[in-house]
Amino acid sequence: MEQNRTYRIDTHMHTIASGHAYNTIDEMTRKAKEIGMDAICFTEHAPKMPGSCGILYFNNLHVLPKEKYGVSRLFGCEANIMKLDGTVDMPQSMLEKMDIVIASFHTPCIQASTVEQNTAALIEVMKNPFIHIIGHPDDSRYAVDMEAVVLAAKEHHTLLELNNTSLKPDGPRRGARDNDLKMLSLCKKENVCITLGSDAHIEEDIANFTRAVALLEEVDFPNRLIANTDFELLQSYLRK
Ligand SMILES: [Zn+2]
Ligand SMILES: [Zn+2]
Secondary structure, eight states: OOOOSSOOEEEEEOOGGGSSOOOOHHHHHHHHHHTTOSEEEEEEEOTTSTTOOOHHHHHTGGGSOSEETTEEEEEEEEEEBOSTTOOBSSOHHHHTTOSEEEEEOOTTTOOOOOHHHHHHHHHHHHTOTTOOEEOOTTOGGGOOOHHHHHHHHHHHTOEEEEETGGGOTTSSSTTHHHHHHHHHHHHHHHTOOEEEEOOBSSGGGTTOOHHHHHHHHHTTOOGGGBGGGOHHHHHHHHTO
8 A cells, every 4th residue: 555645644543552443553563664754642441342342451551652763642532422511431531631632423423413412422522622623423323413623623723634544445434435536625714724634544544545545645635734734733632
């Protein structure tokens, strides 16, 4: 797989700690070095995802060096949205200590609801200053009012993710391509920043943005609105 040379930051990856991913932190870091990455983000599934690690795993993330083999490493989680009021499965006191936090809808953790309710839930999540990214908001199983989501992301300085794994033709996230095209068009119009996430569960998928980049090209999406092009730009969202 040919890694993309423009986007040297990956904001969404999993290791064996997530329970259904297959490399270690060290293996992922070595691979990132090998393919020329500047920074990688370890966003393990938070505890309510069946098979993922427990709260103590996240409590001890501070022991990990923030740089190894010349690659910057950010440690956080992909929290599960548990309730329509925006509650996630990670205490606020823990979120505050993390470098990067994604929050996503996942089928083992919350039932699909109406468009209005799903949208309201994402907006409540974005109000949390310690949640930086909405993960794969492109899943028709959790259909949202994309315009409302994009405007809320602008207001609350939250990144919307373009998730490469969502775009797998045989993947479970329905309607992702159409929803992502809609999201990109609205973000371009409203000057709202996105982030590319590989959602890698194996080292070979680090910075695999192949399908995402095809969509970016389709809508002629500007690099200045992509957090993966500039570490400072990304940092501005992590300090929101
Ligand atoms: Zn996810
Ligand atoms: Zn993920």
